[in-house]
Amino acid sequence: MGGGKALQAPSRRAVLGLLSSACILPGHALQAQAPARPGPGRGFGYEDVVERAKALAKQPFDAASATIPSELSKLTYDSYREVRFRRDKAFWREGGSDFRLLPFHLGFLHDKPVQIHLIDHGTAVPIPFTTGLFEYGKVPVPKGLSPALGFAGFTVTTNLNDPKVQDEVVSFLGASYFRLIGRGHRYGLSARSLALDVGGQQPEEFPFMRALWVEEPTPDTTELVIYALVDSPSVTAAFRYAVSPGLETHMDITATIIPRREIERIGIAPLTSMFQAGEGDLGLRTDFRPEIHDSDGLMMNSGSGEWIWRPLRNPKALRISSFHDKNPRGFGLMQRDREFGSYQDLEARYDARPGYWVQPQGDWGEGRIDLVEIPTDNEAFDNIVACWTPNIPLPTGQATELRYRISALSTTSLLHPYAQVHQSFAGSDIEDGVAEGQGRKRFIVDFAGGDLAYYQGAPDRLELVATTTGGAITTKILTYHAPLKGVRAIVDATLPDGQSAELRMFIKTRNRTLSETWTATWSVPPGDTARAQVPQAQPARQ
Known part of the structure; x- marks a missing residue:
């Protein structure tokens, strides 16, 4: 987005298939290879990640550390697809928990290394990279990779749809993207931790996760807690994600954001989706399918209590719509049409894609919900973004904390009593x-x-x-x-x-x-x- 050249990429449903099948920090900011030991009397937690974000914000952005070996960046889509995590090596198999953690291998488009840590009894211990965790299929097993290489991200499985079956419930992969799904859902739209200059005059900047920490679950754990350190040339940030799987999986998020410069268009709680054709778009259909979209509308609950529905469109030219508000109560990109007959797609199953509903907590002040719609003739591309943009830029060099919840929903009918x-x-x-x-x-x-x-x-x-x-x-x-x-x-x-x-x-x-x-x-x-x-x-x- 932001006017940049479109990259050559595989079809969108193929990328989604990677999710289902399936960065080293600067030395002056954090010693990623060593266990992160908390202060006396407490375990490693969100405050420690915030301190790392504050320290990182005081230093120049280090782009050199966010690179991977050339043999991995040269992997093609087909060769990267051969590399899969060995499920028999999944973390937490022996702990009695319902959760399993499976890292993603670096390579192909996923070229930003992230260090993944497990917090065990208050101490954060990094997961060392080893090729023994992966199956490489027809791809030669790479040699000489450092244990400090890191990963592309991870997915977590749990007993989401069946008490005896492990299904994916949340994944972190690519820049600051993440996804969560509820019972019966298929992966569709994505959430992001931050969005910078979406629809602005300059190319969009993509903050990325340098490190992730996951609290090791116990047999009684029903809420999985994840921390992230996010970095980019313009901003650093710390995030806490508390994931509660279920019929409507939700994630409670705390974000501490520290801009390195004044950012005019910073997107809070950004959502990214795809809309190619809806019920009234006869001229945009490319085959037998009546509709092609991950989301069909932007839903909003304003600070005054009004409920608003804005149908998505695939415009002829870039279109940005802004809905000004004060302390919004909720917004989200929703898939309201749940009828299979509206899509007739046995593979993509657009009827099973969730909607994401964002509920701000506390005082978010004055700002606007921005909706960005980009024309597309291919479902392989995400062309819809929705986010909250504050009227006043966040103070440079200072930490701003925001809280909100994202819920993966199958229906919007329970959100309000109106038609x-x-x-x-x-x-x-x-x-x-x-x-x-x-x-x-x-x-x-x-x-x-x-x-x-x-x-x-x-x-x-x-x-x-x-x-x-x-x-x-x-x-x-x-x-x-x-x-x-x-x-x-x-x-x-x-x-x-x-x-x-x-x-x-x-x-x-x-x-x-x-x-x-x-x-x-x-x-x-x-x-x-x-x-x-x-x-x-x-x-x-x-």
Whole structure:
């Protein structure tokens, strides 16, 4: 993202397959090979990682240490796929815990070494690299690699779907990316620890994890605690992730962020996903599948309590939408459509991809939820980013602590009691009766759930509220939708050439709100404007 050249990469579902099958710190910052011993009377914990982040922030960024041997960086996609962790070597097999830890090998696109430590009785001991932990298939076993080499990341398995079967529940792989899934989920969108300059004027910067620490679980452990030290030219940070697997796996996160410079666009709790085609995108389909996406909407709960649904789109040009707020209560990229028939994909199973719901804790102040949508013609690329961006840049050289929870959800119906957007369409441009120099478009939104079924015998008591930030609303139609036990809202809007506007609509009865608010941005291009250059989507994983 950020205007950089797109890398050549395998298909996105192939990269996802790597996850399912499957950096040495600067010496002046931390002696990675030696056990990290806590101060007297306490075990190694988050405070120790924060101190390392603060010390690292006072020194120039060390790029040389974040490299790997050339024989590993030259691995191709196919050869890297041959390298797999030996499950019989999984950590914690003998401890009676339900958790297992399996590191990822360095190589191919995964070229940032990370030291992985196990915290055993208060002492953090690094896992030494050895080729004996991996199967190399047809790839020659590399020689002479240092025990301090590190790994690309790790995955953790547990009894997620069956008490007798180990399934992946969380993984950390690539830059500061991580994923978590709940019961019945397939890997889909990703979370990141930090995002810098997403959609900005300069190329995006990708902070990466230099070290990870994992508290060794006991037989009674139900919450796995992980720490991370994150670094980049512009920022250092410490993170604590507490993972609770289950029907809806959630992760409680504490972040301590220390900018090395003033960062205008710093993304907090960033989520990255893919959207190529939805129910109304007939022209974007590339094969028999009706829809192709990991997420179909941005859901928000504003600081004032309003629930908002913004359907995702695959735009013709880079589009950034900002939703200003103060102390937001929640936001997330969600996969609301769970019907297999909407996707017809037996391999990707987009119907089983989770949504990620972020719940800020404490005072996040004033800022905005940024939604970045990049055009793509290939599902191999992640082209959607959502994150919180503070209005005031975080203070340079000072530590700022933020807390939030990310939950992997199968449904949004339990988040609030209102009717939800079932589907929405942007119709063709309307030409009849439109004044010169203006554009007109029809929008169709179906609402269902909540208390709408109660009004099926008296739909005249329902009111469609529609507003626009530009142009005018010319038509409003509200019809009861019997198959959904909901309503269909139809709105025609006009807009002068060369302008854009934000359209909003919701359902109410008298002074009572009955639905969440649907919102979308639309624009009318100038009549003589040539087609703009189309930015390229980034590879699915950095």
